[in-house]
Amino acid sequence: MDSTTGLELPEVPKSLLVIGGGYIGLELGTVYATLGSKVSVVEMTGGLLPGADRDLVAVLQKRLETLFAKIMLNTKVVKVTDQKSGIRVSFEGAGSPSEDVFDRVLVAVGRRPNSKIPGIETTGVKVDASGFIATDAQRRTAEPTIFAIGDVAGEPMLAHKASHEARVAVEAIQGHRAVFEPLAIPAVVFTDPEIAWTGLTEAQAQADGRDVEVAKFPWAAIGRAITIDRPDGLTKLVLDKGTGRILGVGIAGAGAGELIAEGTLAIEMGATADDLRMTIHPHPTLSETLMESADVFFGQSTSVFKPKRK
Ligand SMILES: Cc1cc2nc3c(=O)[nH]c(=O)nc-3n(C[C@H](O)[C@H](O)[C@H](O)COP(=O)(O)OP(=O)(O)OC[C@H]3O[C@@H](n4cnc5c(N)ncnc54)[C@H](O)[C@@H]3O)c2cc1C
Numbered sequence: 001m002d003s004t005t006g007l008e009l010p011e012v013p014k015s016l017l018v019i020g021g022g023y024i025g026l027e028l029g030t031v032y033a034t035l036g037s038k039v040s041v042v043e044m045t046g047g048l049l050p051g052a053d054r055d056l057v058a059v060l061q062k063r064l065e066t067l068f069a070k071i072m073l074n075t076k077v078v079k080v081t082d083q084k085s086g087i088r089v090s091f092e093g094a095g096s097p098s099e100d101v102f103d104r105v106l107v108a109v110g111r112r113p114n115s116k117i118p119g120i121e122t123t124g125v126k127v128d129a130s131g132f133i134a135t136d137a138q139r140r141t142a143e144p145t146i147f148a149i150g151d152v153a154g155e156p157m158l159a160h161k162a163s164h165e166a167r168v169a170v171e172a173i174q175g176h177r178a179v180f181e182p183l184a185i186p187a188v189v190f191t192d193p194e195i196a197w198t199g200l201t202e203a204q205a206q207a208d209g210r211d212v213e214v215a216k217f218p219w220a221a222i223g224r225a226i227t228i229d230r231p232d233g234l235t236k237l238v239l240d241k242g243t244g245r246i247l248g249v250g251i252a253g254a255g256a257g258e259l260i261a262e263g264t265l266a267i268e269m270g271a272t273a274d275d276l277r278m279t280i281h282p283h284p285t286l287s288e289t290l291m292e293s294a295d296v297f298f299g300q301s302t303s304v305f306k307p308k309r310k
Contacts, residue, residue, distance in 0.1 A: 003028060006106045013037050013103040015069075017089055019077050021048040023189040025108035026064070030191045033067045040070040040102070042077055042091065049189065052250075053202045055216070056195050059234050059252035063193060072096040080105060113152045137179045138172035139165050147173065161185050184248070184267040188257035193232060196260035199267040200238050200248035213241045215273065217293035219253050221303040223284040230254040235289035237263075237273065239297055244273040255286060262290055273297040 001009075003024050012035045018025040021043030033039040041048070041064075048064070048071070049057050065071060075093025082088075086101040113131045120127070124143035126134040132155075133148040135141050141148050147169040150162035164182070171178035184199035205212045219225035219233030233253020240247055249263025266276060277294035281287045295301035299308025 001104060001106045003106070003108055006108075009104070015086075015102045015104070016040070017042065017087075017100070017102040017105045018108060019105065020108040020110065021045075021050075021071070021073070022108060022110065023049060023187075023191075024111075025106065026060075026189065026191050028106060028108065029068065030064075034192075038069045039067070040072065040100070041068055042072040042075050042096070044074070044076050046074050048073070049195065051201075051203065052189075052195060052197065053236070055202075055234060055236065056197065056250050056252040059232055060189070060191055060193055060195055063232065064191070111151070111157055113154075113157070115152050137181060139169040139180060140172065156185055156187060158185065158187060182268070184264045186260045186264050188260065190257065193230065193253045194256040195250075195252045196256040197250040198248065198260050198264045199246070201250060202236070202238055202248070205238055205248070211241050212247060213239045213297065215239060215293045215297035217289050217296055217301065217304060219286070219289060221301075222286065222289055222292065224286050224288070225253065227284065228254065233286075233289070235259075235293045237276075237290075237293045237297065239273055244297060246271050246273065246276065249290070251289070253286065253289075259286060259290065262287065 006028050015038040016032050018029040018041045021041050029039045029041055047057060048061055072093060075091050075096040077089055078092045079090035080087060086103050087105050088099060088101050090099045091097060115127050115131050115133050123146060125146055126142045128134055133141055133152050135148050135153050139147045139149050139153060149165035149169050151157040153165060165180055168178045168180045186196060186198040189195040202214050214236055216234060216236040220231035225231045225233055236250045237246055238248035246266045251259050273294040277291055281291040292301050292303055296304060296306055299306060
């Protein structure tokens, strides 16, 4: 199955193998495991959700290890055979079984832009090597009367990026001075707990060699997380070391997707850690974890004793 057929299943499979530990595989795996399937996940790389910060993924992985039957990392699927008894799958990877049988197999190994539009070759529209249509900042293609938005116009392939681009393109067509230049585009993984991030991730900052400071706040120290029995969370800020400007926000925990919008607004408005900690947040709510992580940056969190090193 792909993700479309995976959402149309008439029955709950007894066992399900998800090939690919990305967001779609983990979301659908969570759905079926919660409905009673015995779900296993196989991922070729060394970790789930490649690209996301490891400390955020760790919060989710801990829970998935109890929800899923098996999580096989550094493991490749080398053969799939349809049999009467089910689908026999062969694996290659240290610590993984050499084969197993499943009722259903979901292939969730990434998505490609669908730019093979019949007749596109008769226009001036340019498609790059990855299949994305090249556009300018108003989403105008190399053929000036054709605009492209959404997955076909580039990463991240997310619905809210698509609709924002559409707004810019329509305004540009109407002659307004519109331009697509977000400082941050939020991403949410709708698992339980959710993982959300916006702006610069710590992993990206490290890869780019950027001098950032990371301030983390564990949810076990916040009242609201305790009262809803979800202390398994983490809120972190990626900050410019010199100015304390907020460059990125990452959250793992129940309802992280609802909380991330504040981080995106903070980045768009050029807010600093000082702005965030001086903004009064309602108590008792999970939103306090954002304010408290800003306090951690200054070594002054009231809930976590972490004095700033001189
Ligand atoms: C399982 C799954 C879960 C996802 N979850 C999320 C999520 O939680 N949040 C999020 O932000 N994003 C999510 N996404 C991504 C999101 O769906 C896409 O980023 C978004 O739909 C992109 O919008 P779009 O308009 O570019 O493409 P689409 O929504 O795919 O729309 C393109 C349309 O064009 C039609 N079409 C294609 N070729 C032709 C043709 N030749 N002629 C006429 N029509 C054509 C297609 O049928 C389709 O209806 C998810 C994707 C998947 C697969």
